[in-house]
Amino acid sequence: MSNLVKYRIAKSSALKIFTIFLAFVCVVPLIFILLYIIRAGITKINWHFLVNIPKPVGESGGGIANALLGSMIIIGVAALIAIPVGILGGIYLNENKKSRLAYWSRLCVDILQGVPSIVIGIVAYFWLVKPLGGFSALSGSVALAIMMLPIIIRSTEETLKLLPDSLKEAAFALGMPFHRVILKVIVPCGISGILSGVILSVARIAGETAPLLFTAFGNPYISTNITKPMQSLPLLIYNYATSPYNDWLDLAWGASLILLLWVLLLNIITKLTTRRWKVQL
Amino acid sequence: MKRNFFKSQHLLLASALLVAFSFASCSGGSGSGGGTDSTSSSSSSDALIGAGSTFDNPLFSKMFSEYNKINGLKVNYQSVGSGAGISQLTNKTVDFGASDAPMNGKQDSALAAPALHIPVTAGAVVLSYNLPEIKDTLLITPSVLADIFLGKITKWDDPKIAAINKGVKLPPTGIVIAHRSDGSGTTNIFTTYLSKVSEEWSSKVGKGSAVNWPVGLGGKGNEGVAGSVKQTPGAIGYIELAYAIQNNMAFAKIQNKSGNFITPSIASVTAAANITIPADSKISLTNTDAPDGYPISGFSWVLIYKEQKYNDRSADRATKLLKLISWVIHDGQQFSSALNYAPLSPNVVSVGDAILKSATFDGKPILQ
Amino acid sequence: MDAPVEKDMMTRSSEIPMRVINSAKASEVVNTIKRIKRSYRQIRTENVFKKTLVIIGLVMVILVFGILLTLVVESLPSIKALGLKYLWGKTWDPVQDVYGAFPFLLGTLLTSFLALIISIPFSFAVAVFLGEYYPKGWLSDFLKNTVELIAAVPSVIYGFWGLAVLVPIVRSFESKIGVEPVGVGIFSSSLILAVMIIPYAASLGRSMIQMVPSQLKEGAYSLGATRWEVIRSVIFPYTKSGLFAGVLLSLGRALGETMAVTMVIGNTSIIPKSIFAPGNTMASVIANQFTEADKPIYVSALIELGLVLFLVTVIINVIGKKIISRFTNE
Numbered sequence: 001m002s003n004l005v006k007y008r009i010a011k012s013s014a015l016k017i018f019t020i021f022l023a024f025v026c027v028v029p030l031i032f033i034l035l036y037i038i039r040a041g042i043t044k045i046n047w048h049f050l051v052n053i054p055k056p057v058g059e060s061g062g063g064i065a066n067a068l069l070g071s072m073i074i075i076g077v078a079a080l081i082a083i084p085v086g087i088l089g090g091i092y093l094n095e096n097k098k099s100r101l102a103y104w105s106r107l108c109v110d111i112l113q114g115v116p117s118i119v120i121g122i123v124a125y126f127w128l129v130k131p132l133g134g135f136s137a138l139s140g141s142v143a144l145a146i147m148m149l150p151i152i153i154r155s156t157e158e159t160l161k162l163l164p165d166s167l168k169e170a171a172f173a174l175g176m177p178f179h180r181v182i183l184k185v186i187v188p189c190g191i192s193g194i195l196s197g198v199i200l201s202v203a204r205i206a207g208e209t210a211p212l213l214f215t216a217f218g219n220p221y222i223s224t225n226i227t228k229p230m231q232s233l234p235l236l237i238y239n240y241a242t243s244p245y246n247d248w249l250d251l252a253w254g255a256s257l258i259l260l261l262w263v264l265l266l267n268i269i270t271k272l273t274t275r276r277w278k279v280q281l
Numbered sequence: 282m283k284r285n286f287f288k289s290q291h292l293l294l295a296s297a298l299l300v301a302f303s304f305a306s307c308s309g310g311s312g313s314g315g316g317t318d319s320t321s322s323s324s325s326s327d328a329l330i331g332a333g334s335t336f337d338n339p340l341f342s343k344m345f346s347e348y349n350k351i352n353g354l355k356v357n358y359q360s361v362g363s364g365a366g367i368s369q370l371t372n373k374t375v376d377f378g379a380s381d382a383p384m385n386g387k388q389d390s391a392l393a394a395p396a397l398h399i400p401v402t403a404g405a406v407v408l409s410y411n412l413p414e415i416k417d418t419l420l421i422t423p424s425v426l427a428d429i430f431l432g433k434i435t436k437w438d439d440p441k442i443a444a445i446n447k448g449v450k451l452p453p454t455g456i457v458i459a460h461r462s463d464g465s466g467t468t469n470i471f472t473t474y475l476s477k478v479s480e481e482w483s484s485k486v487g488k489g490s491a492v493n494w495p496v497g498l499g500g501k502g503n504e505g506v507a508g509s510v511k512q513t514p515g516a517i518g519y520i521e522l523a524y525a526i527q528n529n530m531a532f533a534k535i536q537n538k539s540g541n542f543i544t545p546s547i548a549s550v551t552a553a554a555n556i557t558i559p560a561d562s563k564i565s566l567t568n569t570d571a572p573d574g575y576p577i578s579g580f581s582w583v584l585i586y587k588e589q590k591y592n593d594r595s596a597d598r599a600t601k602l603l604k605l606i607s608w609v610i611h612d613g614q615q616f617s618s619a620l621n622y623a624p625l626s627p628n629v630v631s632v633g634d635a636i637l638k639s640a641t642f643d644g645k646p647i648l649q
Numbered sequence: 650m651d652a653p654v655e656k657d658m659m660t661r662s663s664e665i666p667m668r669v670i671n672s673a674k675a676s677e678v679v680n681t682i683k684r685i686k687r688s689y690r691q692i693r694t695e696n697v698f699k700k701t702l703v704i705i706g707l708v709m710v711i712l713v714f715g716i717l718l719t720l721v722v723e724s725l726p727s728i729k730a731l732g733l734k735y736l737w738g739k740t741w742d743p744v745q746d747v748y749g750a751f752p753f754l755l756g757t758l759l760t761s762f763l764a765l766i767i768s769i770p771f772s773f774a775v776a777v778f779l780g781e782y783y784p785k786g787w788l789s790d791f792l793k794n795t796v797e798l799i800a801a802v803p804s805v806i807y808g809f810w811g812l813a814v815l816v817p818i819v820r821s822f823e824s825k826i827g828v829e830p831v832g833v834g835i836f837s838s839s840l841i842l843a844v845m846i847i848p849y850a851a852s853l854g855r856s857m858i859q860m861v862p863s864q865l866k867e868g869a870y871s872l873g874a875t876r877w878e879v880i881r882s883v884i885f886p887y888t889k890s891g892l893f894a895g896v897l898l899s900l901g902r903a904l905g906e907t908m909a910v911t912m913v914i915g916n917t918s919i920i921p922k923s924i925f926a927p928g929n930t931m932a933s934v935i936a937n938q939f940t941e942a943d944k945p946i947y948v949s950a951l952i953e954l955g956l957v958l959f960l961v962t963v964i965i966n967v968i969g970k971k972i973i974s975r976f977t978n979e
Contacts, residue, residue: 012875016782022774026851027795029844033802033810056343057620085705092702105706107966108713113898114962115716116905116932118939119955123719130372133592135330146712153709154898158853162860177691179698193856200800200852207803210907210936218359220342221328229330229357234803239360241809242502243339244524245620256806263801267794362940368948387944457831462916462933464941486744490941493742498831498927499916501808501937508812512820512832 034260041257044250050258053222054236057245064255066222070137070230074216075206077141077226082148083198089149090156090194091182106157113150120146121211129215137223137230140216144208148201155197159190203263209234233259328355329602333366333379336466336521337581340402340622341379344613354601363466364490370396370584373592376602378584381466382473382490383563394591397640398582399633400562401609403554403623405522405578406471407532407545411510412437414452419533420445420542423568423576426535427479429456429517431486432496437515452515459509459518462499464491470579471519474567519577522550523621539572549575550623562632578623583609590643599642607637607648717959724953726946735953741918743938748950750957752920756928757958759835760910761903763924764842768899771843772850773892779851780858781880793855800848808912811841816913823925833915834927841913842903849902850895857891858884897966904962907932931958 048063055062089109096102124143129135163186171181187194205211212218217229218239233255240252331341338360345356361369363380370378371391383398408426410419425441428434434441438451461468469490476483486492498513500506503524510518510530522545525532534542543549553574558564566578583606589599610625610633617624625633640647721728727735731748738749775796783789812833819840820832861884869879885892915927916937929937931954942948 008875008878012877015877019774019777019782022771023778023792026771026775026799026844026847027792029810030795030799030802032814033806036810036814037806054342056346057339058343058616085708088702088705089709092706095702096706101703101706101710105709108709110897110901110966111713111959111963112709112716114901114905114966115959116907116935116955118907118932118935119716119720119905119959122723122939122952122955123716126719126723127715129374134374149709149712158856162856177695179695180691182698196797196852200797203801206801207805209805213361213940214365217330217332217357219328219357220345221355221357228328229359234805237805239335239338241805242335242504244503244521244527245339246527248339256809259803260806263803264798267797267801364941364943364948365939367943382943385943391945462911462929463937464939464943466941489744490943491938492744493740493747493918497917498833499929499937500833501912501916505812505912509833512817 037253037257037260040253041255044254045257049254054220054240054251055247057243057247060247062247062251064233064236064251064258066219066231067233067236067255068258069222069224070216070219071206071232071234073224073226074137074140074144074212074230074232075202077138078144078148078205079198079202081141081145082152082201085145086149086152086198086201087156087187087194089153090160090197091187093153093157094160095182109150109153112146113154116210117147117208118210121214124211125214134227135215135217135229137216137226137228140212140230140232141226143211143215144205147205147208147211148198151201151204152194152197155200156190156194159193159197160186162193163189199266202266206263206266207234207259209238213238233262328357329376329598329605330374331356331358331366331377331379331583332361332369332375333377333584334363334381334466334581335360336363336381336404337379337402339523340617340620343616343620344609347616348605348608348613352604354605356605362464363469364464367584370586376585376598377606379581380584381579381581382469383565383582384584392586395587396584397587397636398562398584399606399610399636400558400580400625400629401583401606401633402614402617402625403550403566403578403580404470405545405550405553405575405623406467406474406519407522407525407577408517408519408535409507409510409525409530409532410517411512411514412452412454412531413514415449417446417449418531418544419449420536421533422536423474423478427475427482430458430460430475430494430496431479431482432458454515457509457513457516458494458497459500459506459513459516460494460497461503461506461519462501466490466579466581467503467519467521468492470565470567471577473565473579474577477565477568522546526621535576537572537574537576538568538570541572543573543575545575545577547618547621547623549573550578551626553578554580554623554629555626558629558632560632560635562629562636580629585640587639588641588644589647590641596642596647599640600647603637603640603647607634610634610637717956720952720956720959724949724956727949727953730946731950735950736957739920741934743942743944743947743950746944746946748947748953750931750954752918753929753931753934753954754957754961756835756914756921757904757930757932757961759921759924759928760839760842760914760930761900763835763839764846764903765896765900767839767843768847769850769896772847772895772899773854775847775851776854776858776892776895777880777884779855781884782876784859796848796851799844800852804845804906804909805912807841807845807909811837811909811913815840828923828925831915831925831927833913835914835921835924838910838914838930839924841909842906845906845909846899846902849898850892853895853898854888854892857888857895861887900965901962904965905932905958907936911936931955931961 050063051065052063053066093102093106120143124139128139128142168181168186171185212232212235216232218235219229219231223230237252237255240248341358345358349355363382366378366380367384367388369375422445435456436453437456438453443451472488472492476488498509500509503520506518506520510516534544536542552571553566553569556571566580568576610630614624638646638648735748735750737751739751740747740749779789779793816832816837819837820830824830865883866879869883910930911933914933916929917927918929921928935951935954939951942951
């Protein structure tokens with residue numbers, strides 16, 4: 001082997017090792033964060049913590065049931081709004097690459113992605129809360145849905161773009177109507193990418209405080225009425241984390257850990273669903 | 282199987298359309314979202330809604346929980362900040378607001394109807410410092426304090442500080458200022474005080490819940506400031522009394538108007554608040570005349586509309602609200618001390634009573 | 650492409666009844682009618698579906714213009730009172746009603762681009778590792794899931810961690826290199842941001858790299874290229890628009906990130922003198938001051954900040970789009 005070849009091989013291996021090193025350095029901060037939150041939160045979590053509402057200052061104990069339930073409802077409603085709109089939006093952008101409306105639409109999705117959460121919160125306040133004269137979980141859900149949309153749309157579009165045209169052409173050749181080709185062939189083929197986009201969007205909004213501050217508002221009691229104020233985990237953490245009282249700080253740390261675990265669980269669920277989809281195909 | 286797919290497909294289309302149209306309609310309405318007034322209010326009287334001061338939040342949580350045990354009334358108070366509390370009251374999205382600063386002329390004129398201020402508690406701002414070498418409590422005079430926060434005194438062993446703290450061996454460490462980055466009532470009390478005691482502060486910086494700090498680092502919330510102070514040797518910052526006590530932080534004695542160096546405590550705050558207050562209760566307690574009063578303290582107020590009949594509120598809801606506030610300034614005060622809030626003195630309570638009695642529903646007084 | 654399909658179905662369904670009547674079997678007639686109905690229904694559904702797609706596309710545009718309109722209307726008082734001075738005013742003093750956004754504009758751009766520069770090597774490394782070196786196996790599963798989790802951690806938790814762990818490290822680093830050791834500042838927030846935006850570029854990059862046709866790679870290998878040469882001369886050129894899109898996604902996230910930055914940036918309205926100095930971003934100013942803004946003009950000035958932030962992201966996105974389309978055209 002000539003020296004040049006040796007040099008090239010050595011360079012290749014060296015850069016491979018360097019790449020691997022860089023890639024695994026990314027893991028370090030996350031592990032630090034996880035350990036930090038687990039250490040601070042693990043001792044606070046028990047059954048009582050999950051099924052009770054927060055106690056006022058000075059009384060130990062209390063839980064985060066109102067925030068847990070509220071977060072689930074708010075995020076659920078947001079997902080109900082954002083998932084169909086987002087997936088259809090992604091399909092639209094993928095199917096209409098050239099039209100003027102699609103150009104503007106795509107641009108607007110990009111823009112939406114960059115709008116800071118607090119601005120969306122302010123806008124949702126002026127659209128829903130002020131005209132309707134009251135805070136509601138629904139207005140929070142709409143704000144969160146707006147934040148989820150660009151992520152779902154982009155991931156759907158990016159996924160569908162990767163699918164070979166032959167797939168679609170084969171389906172059309174069999175005489176399938178357009179909507180069935182899309183919903184029955186194209187979307188199932190890209191479902192793992194679409195689902196990962198959905199999960200990414202849920203993960204991004206699960207911890208958002210700013211859009212909920214002036215929409216869902218919060219509630220010290222358990223509430224399931226989406227036209228009334230509702231508590232959520234990030235709001236609870238935000239309110240209690242800077243308080244001087246240890247009982248409330250404990251609640252905040254416990255809630256932080258729950259929020260993290262929830263997001264983790266969400267990720268695992270997606271992993272399992274996407275795997276099943278892949279096997280089916 | 283085919284059938285099922287068909288159904289789900291229609292469902293998907295239908296829901297998508299529904300959502301799309303609802304979106305379009307609410308987007309379309311946004312153009313007029315600027316200055317239109319609210320039409321309907323939270324009419325069902327299952328829960329009273331309040332918003333405002335973060336400072337009041339722990340106390341309110343305790344009080345309202347106790348009130349719920351007695352009367353079964355649910356009160357949903359959210360600590361969104363004093364400024365936001367005032368604007369929520371202005372927009373009529375809440376039953377009451379809470380603020381650490383009385384409303385100013387501009388805010389009053391933004392309101393559709395006059396509002397009442399009812400003092401509910403008093404709190405103090407303490408100056409916490411990080412000087413591990415010093416075991417004695419530091420003494421600070423108003424002029425030195427202003428000079429530190431103006432950036433004119435930059436070292437802890439400055440002769441001006443040494444002159445007050447005789448016998449204390451001050452380190453040659455640089456002073457790092459920590460202040461609140463978020464707008465807060467704490468900042469408002471502190472800068473109001475500095476404006477009163479220092480001409481230069483008043484003209485250069487002024488008072489407000491967020492000011493243009495000449496020097497220093499901003500931290501978010503009490504915790505942000507406390508974190509900066511704890512982590513940075515030579516740091517000094519202002520935080521709420523309750524926060525400092527709960528976290529065992531060292532804080533300075535401040536010289537008051539009468540020349541006494543006062544340790545911040547519930548007693549010295551109550552003393553500061555035990556003065557004659559005007560009939561509308563809008564008074565700042567900073568730089569109090571009381572000889573044993575801590576000078577950097579202030580009231581926190583609940584804000585309600587004087588005329589309670591607005592939107593489609595019921596008389597029942599108005600009565601519940603007034604009874605709640607009346608309970609807060611009487612029986613509710615017993616919960617203050619345990620949470621490091623200063624209970625209201627009797628003369629403040631009587632002023633509060635008079636203000637509450639002036640509230641009306643359709644022109645008729647609500648409380649007798 | 651779709652028209653022939655429709656036409657074909659129409660003719661088929663009109664032909665069938667003739668044959669059916671001849672055979673004269675009642676059940677078959679019923680079945681056929683059902684089939685015809687289904688065909689028509691499918692055509693109708695198809696039209697509804699296409700219209701829905703267009704409506705959704707329109708909704709996106711309406712949504713963004715709605716947000717823009719709301720922001721403009723709400724910030725009118727401040728625009729009227731302050732005019733263009735607002736943008737390059739260097740002082741932000743709510744007490745004196747002086748509002749200048751320049752320090753925050755600078756802070757936002759500094760933190761975002763610094764974060765981007767720090768994060769790109771890492772996110773590309775992850776993308777290459779997962780896309781090319783080890784697409785399968787438990788180790789890559791672990792890395793992939795962990796990196797995805799980085800995006801999932803709520804930003805307020807990053808803020809707490811930054812304050813508790815990162816800031817002291819930065820502070821000791823700062824005292825070593827001889828700048829004022831405050832810890833919080835532009836540099837700390839860029840580091841936090843860099844961590845937070847890694848997954849965005851990494852995940853898009855990974856899927857792009859995995860899509861590179863194996864014939865291309867195999868062709869390069871058969872010509873004697875080493876692994877690295879394949880990555881550099883085949884994979885990177887093939888995927889550059891995707892990689893760039895990922896970087897833009899990251900930048901978009903960095904620009905608007907609020908809570909984590911707010912907690913570690915130091916929050917002063919003074920123009921930062923170095924990357925270690927404390928500063929403020931537009932988003933952090935809004936988050937810090939919106940709730941306690943006590944004058945209509947103050948609130949309006951903060952919303953105008955939101956408007957500026959909104960416009961900055963629009964500009965960056967438009968530029969990004971232009972670059973992407975140039976890349977893909979080449």
